[in-house]
Amino acid sequence: MSTRPRVSTRISAISESATLAVDAKAKAMKAAGRPVIGFGAGEPDFPTPDYIVEAAVAAARDPRFHKYTPAGGLPELKQAIAAKTLRDSGYEVEASRVLVTNGGKQAVYEAFATLLDPGDEVLVVAPYWTTYPEAIKLAGGVQVDVVVDEGTGYLASVEQLEAARTERTKVLLFVSPSNPTGAVYSREQTEAIGRWAAEHGLWVVTDEIYEHLTYGGAEFTSIATAVPELGDRVVILNGVAKTYAMTGWRVGWLIGPADVVKAATNMQSHATSNVANVSQMAALAAVSGDLSAVARMREAFDRRRQTMMRMLNDIPGVFCPEPMGAFYAYPTVKELVGKELRGRRPQTSAELAELILEEAEVAVVPGEAFGTPGYFRMSYALGDDDLVEGVSRLGKLLAEAR
Numbered sequence: 215m216s217t218r219p220r221v222s223t224r225i226s227a228i229s230e231s232a233t234l235a236v237d238a239k240a241k242a243m244k245a246a247g248r249p250v251i252g253f254g255a256g257e258p259d260f261p262t263p264d265y266i267v268e269a270a271v272a273a274a275r276d277p278r279f280h281k282y283t284p285a286g287g288l289p290e291l292k293q294a295i296a297a298k299t300l301r302d303s304g305y306e307v308e309a310s311r312v313l314v315t316n317g318g319k320q321a322v323y324e325a326f327a328t329l330l331d332p333g334d335e336v337l338v339v340a341p342y343w344t345t346y347p348e349a350i351k352l353a354g355g356v357q358v359d360v361v362v363d364e365g366t367g368y369l370a371s372v373e374q375l376e377a378a379r380t381e382r383t384k385v386l387l388f389v390s391p392s393n394p395t396g397a398v399y400s401r402e403q404t405e406a407i408g409r410w411a412a413e414h415g416l417w418v419v420t421d422e423i424y425e426h427l428t429y430g431g432a433e434f435t436s437i438a439t440a441v442p443e444l445g446d447r448v449v450i451l452n453g454v455a456k457t458y459a460m461t462g463w464r465v466g467w468l469i470g471p472a473d474v475v476k477a478a479t480n481m482q483s484h485a486t487s488n489v490a491n492v493s494q495m496a497a498l499a500a501v502s503g504d505l506s507a508v509a510r511m512r513e514a515f516d517r518r519r520q521t522m523m524r525m526l527n528d529i530p531g532v533f534c535p536e537p538m539g540a541f542y543a544y545p546t547v548k549e550l551v552g553k554e555l556r557g558r559r560p561q562t563s564a565e566l567a568e569l570i571l572e573e574a575e576v577a578v579v580p581g582e583a584f585g586t587p588g589y590f591r592m593s594y595a596l597g598d599d600d601l602v603e604g605v606s607r608l609g610k611l612l613a614e615a616r
């Protein structure tokens with residue numbers, strides 16, 4: 215009998231998402247009839263706008279879309295993405311440099327798979343979104359964390375990045391607005407980081423999926439436009455999921471230099487081929503339409519954001535810097551870890567999150583999932599009443615900590 219492992223070493227190394235434990239438990243509790251309020255969702259709670267759905271229905275009826283189409287995306291969608299990128303980011307790009315992917319997630323995987331050789335280092339600001347480490351690892355890359363905290367509103371400085379740079383550093387991952395912290399870099403900060411990257415010949419992979427969700431005077435700046443010196447060493451990742459409430463449709467894209475896009479397209483042509491055409495036509499309606507739907511969502515998110523921030527900061531032992539983008543708050547709970555609560559003494563934020571789920575029927579994602587224990591990520595993409603009820607329950611329970 216073979217002594218070789220049944221599951222390959224490479225794939226066995228992929229971690230189970232740390233969000234899953236809480237999520238699975240919350241779902242089981244809900245199914246058992248318990249009134250769980252979930253702050254775990256990474257998606258807008260709104261339906262996809264009607265005009266987008268209508269475009270999909272029309273596409274489903276058109277036999278042209280029942281067939282294989284070019285692996286890199288429908289030409290009209292690539293054109294519309296190029297036009298949208300000029301409109302929203304001021305970045306001029308030809309349609310041939312757009313690759314349409316199965317969600318932003320596939321764009322993340324393909325970007326790292328295309329750029330990294332084994333041992334190449336990627337600078338990643340922690341807290342980070344859970345998918346990046348796995349994509350980097352699968353590509354053979356080495357993630358180097360640049361840890362930030364609430365003291366700077368979760369923003370990294372050039373000095374911190376420089377301290378983490380080595381001769382193996384190939385890529386800086388730049389994410390603004392950030393999941394999980396909601397941090398948004400100003401134009402000046404973006405320029406300083408971009409110029410530093412250009413000066414050292416680094417590639418920048420920039421995830422712009424939350425570009426339209428900024429609040430309170432914060433503005434999204436595309437590092438690709440702000441720092442032309444980066445030249446052809448920029449890869450932009452984006453998608454329709456967050457802007458148009460289209461998480462289930464699975465359309466994202468990657469924009470990069472011709473050689474990178476060609477290589478990534480080759481890879482995709484063997485892995486998944488074209489993204490479902492019905493979804494591509496829905497995405498075409500989305501990106502070529504206006505931004506009124508996201509403006510309405512942003513208004514609701516902004517209201518909930520302020521409510522959540524105010525309520526969280528009223529809880530003793532909790533501190534939450536103002537999230538300026540996306541739809542997440544990232545409060546620190548470090549002072550509460552290790553305290554006695556309902557006869558238990560949680561030693562980590564993961565244990566505290568578990569206790570909160572059991573005792574207050576509130577689901578939060580512990581910071582362990584994002585590379586920084588001692589925090590919670592709380593999405594405010596849920597109804598206003600549930601939000602108030604959920605944070606009230608959390609506050610009441612945590613007030614008992616001794």
Ligand SMILES: Cc1ncc(COP(=O)(O)O)c(C=O)c1O
Pocket residue numbers: 256316317318319320343389392393421423453454455461464465466
């Ligand atoms: C920062 C970030 N990038 C990319 C994505 C990918 O989104 P999707 O694959 O749904 O397009 C997400 C989703 O949560 C995200 O938070």
